[in-house]
Amino acid sequence: MLLAITQQAIDAGAADAAPIASRAASPLVALALIGAAGIGAQWAAWKLKLPSILLLLLAGILVGPLLGWLQPHDLFGAVLYPLVSLAVAVILYEGGLSLHLHELGAHGTPILRLLTVGVVTTWTLATIAALTIAKLPWETAMVLGAILTVTGPTVIGPLLRQIRPRGPAEAIAKWEGIVVDVVGATLAVLVLHVATEGFAQDGAIHSATGALVDLFKTAIVGTAFGVLGTYALAIPLRKHLIPDELENAVSLAIVLGIFVAADSLAHESGLLAVTLMGFLLANRKDVSVHHIIEFKENLRVLLISTLFIVLAATIDLGALRATGWNGLLFVVALIVVVRPASVFLSTLGTTLTSADRTFLAFLAPRGIVAAAVSSLFALRMQEANVPGADLMAPLAFLVIVVTVAVYGLGAGPLARRLKLSDPDAQGTLIAGAGPFALEFGRALKKLGIDVVHVDTNRASIAEARLGGLPAYYGSILSSEVVGSLPLGGTGRFVGLTPNDEVNALAAAHFSTLYERANVYQSASGARSADDARKDLRGRTLFHGDWPLSRLDGAIRAGSVVKTTNLTEEFGFAKFLEKYGENTLPLGIVRNGRLELFTADKPPAPEPEAALLSLVREKKEEEQVQIRQAAATSSAAAVLP
Template identity: 40%
Template sequence: HKFGILALVLISFTVSNHLSHESGLLAVTVFGIWLANQDDLEIDSVLEFKEDLSMILISTLFILLAARLQLSDLMMLDSDIFIFLAVVLFIARPLCIAISTFGTDLPIRSRLVLAWIAPRGIVAAAVGSVFALSMIEAEIADAEKIVPLIFTVIIITVVLQSLTATPLAKLLGVRQPAPNTILIIGANHVARAIGRGLKEQNVQVHLSDPAWENCKMARMDGLPCYYGNPQSEHAERYLPLTTVRSVMALSPNRHHNALGVQYFSHLLKEKNVFSLRSSNSQARANKDSAMFLSRQILFGDSGSYARLSSLIAKGGKVSATRISEEFSWEKYQEVNNEAIPLFILQGEKDNDEDSPVKLRPFTINMEKPPQEGERIIALQPPKISVLKDPSNGKSKNAKEDK
């Protein structure tokens, strides 16, 4: 239906211009306002199509307008251009942003960034080119300088702001941090248990599941969860993919895991995408599959969804243990021989760019073992406590109820 809407827009523009000169822009603007206020019409796909189409048209328009510009035209400008640039950069644009954001809850630091790097140029270039032709025909003085003046502003501001945008955002504290979120495909009880364990260690996680019941349980646990398929077009708009640095497929359905591995490997590179095998019987099939490289199989030979699910159902908990000189990796394995190591964690804070948390999952052919100072996140089996039988006074083993 997006192509049908585009056809209606073009028809409205043409008919309106035929009835009244230069009224087509107003007609399609009214058409857009009417469309946006329809309650029973799904326009998400139309908006996405509009963004793609606008990018193509604007890029083409810039090329066409710039093709009319000669290098000699730029040489007509004198030193007054720098005064004009100063007015545009430090007076006109900040004043425009201040007025347009007045009364909003936008932070002052964000307004300062907008005042410095907000887009400008395409409207001025398009309108200025049209006005320049009319002014030259009317023999208005210096009319031929309008287009070179506009493109000089565009060139200088694009170059200047491209070089200074990142330092300014960092100085004002509004720069988006490097991607630091682990996207977990699945919100089942295994994924929720692992997500809670990572969250306790200050690792940002975001779950995804097409089953509403699983998403509801995850949100009740304080874990953000996207309700839907993470490979869908809807997820591209509503799932915070720009913050994702690694993907772990923890669904009990190995086909869902395979689709996740295949999709996100192209976005994040294969080394940042991992998958959990559903059961030990499927290990060979997974390893032989091109979608499941051996280094992508999570939690080594001992890790499978069936075993993790069983331990969690019996009361197993995800916890972290620090490796030290006194408590080495070998000692840890002796003491926790029934635990399933999940991740190696280095660092203390995930939101600190200077010392971010570095998470390495245990995989089948993991080369580097845990080092001193790192933490091991593992699924610990349920603890065994000694209870006294009140009937005969004898002791018996019982699993601690948690």
């Protein structure tokens, strides 16, 4: 259905844009403007600590309906919605690649209920709200209610990456946001069939039967093409039939081909096909898709930036105003009644805490799929002379604008109030549980910094747990292990495994989660490795002359990680004077914030901070020997 574009869509969009057409930029400038506005909004959101989707939406409205510089219908013409459809397919495929089977095993009950009970509840209550509050006819209310069951990874994903909630809420919200697009879009197609066919032919039984046939056809075609696409990519990858430089391009071509082929046979089956394809590939043991995932993640950022700018620029502000107070009250009902009721009914009897349920109950922003589907379905319903069809797209866009703003600004503070997230996460994920890593972890924990250890040595994991440190067995390079880690509250990665390549690979992976400035690894001990490209390694910890082997050796020799409270009277200079060459500064903690020392940032601690350092404490007998040697030296000096 996303590909079923009619010329009426283009004509209608062009007519709406006519009053400000004279201000539109040239095609070349407009294309550059989309990229600049999208990436600029992403950067501004990162700088201001605001949800990126909110600034993207505002930027699109600014350059589109407000200033008139960007008019997507004139710029792209008949290919606008096909391009949107293909972009959504790639985003859902990338979302499928992030779904791991073990997450479904751990949180399967709430996920499946949200995708069944939750969808039905949302559809029913949203339809009632559209009938009673927005005053829509029943046919249009049913279709709009079905469309608004979707949320989508384009809006949920960026919010989760920014908030990084603790516990099961993150995995559940991720699964729901990706899979509900498929479920909701399919439901919307079935309801559209009933609304248009039933209204046109006055045959409810006929339309209901046709809807069931469409459902069966969509499920069969989507599943078949999803499996076909998986083998079409997995077999050449496993047999090394595709050169490395073409793997990403071939992957993208197969995804787009599968989506178009499936959607041509059954409406919305393309979304099911590409999502299922991503999920199956991500959970295969015989094929590595890590490099494809990295490429798709970068592509996703570009696509989301572009899509939000383009679709926001198509918003008709006059049509939004025409929805009036009833439209705003309808959106309020969705936020404060429909979504909470859906979540609480879906999670009854599960092991989710009240905090998790509350967070999920107030996290349902609508995004790209709702915008695209509502626009297309409105045109289809107008062709069938369904009453109220002209109000559906403006109401859907109003829901998108308000929910993105409300959830984008409110989800983070809510998560922090529920103790599910930290505004400035200081927790540290440590790869390794050797002598120094455990000593370092214990010192951080005493200062109130949460730590999580991961190691492949069961004895080291047991030692960490006996010492009260959260520790998990497995490889830090395993996506299954990483996916099961409690990363909520963490804000940095420290690689302290004996294998420098493992540290570097893990640092490269976690730089996408924590940003490069918060990803560290121990010195390699080889100058050539430390001088390698910085984007291939984490920041070198402490000092380039202190590789992990030396740090571990110091702990075995009796050194300890010591915490010293610096003051005006006893500052860093006096600390160095006292310990001299027997110390290595590691980091400081000030007001609960941890700053690690690195080779590219020499230590400069200030008073009123806790200094972490590796100190070789002189033993009592060693100090006695030093005093005796000093006394002997003094006596020898006075002899004639």
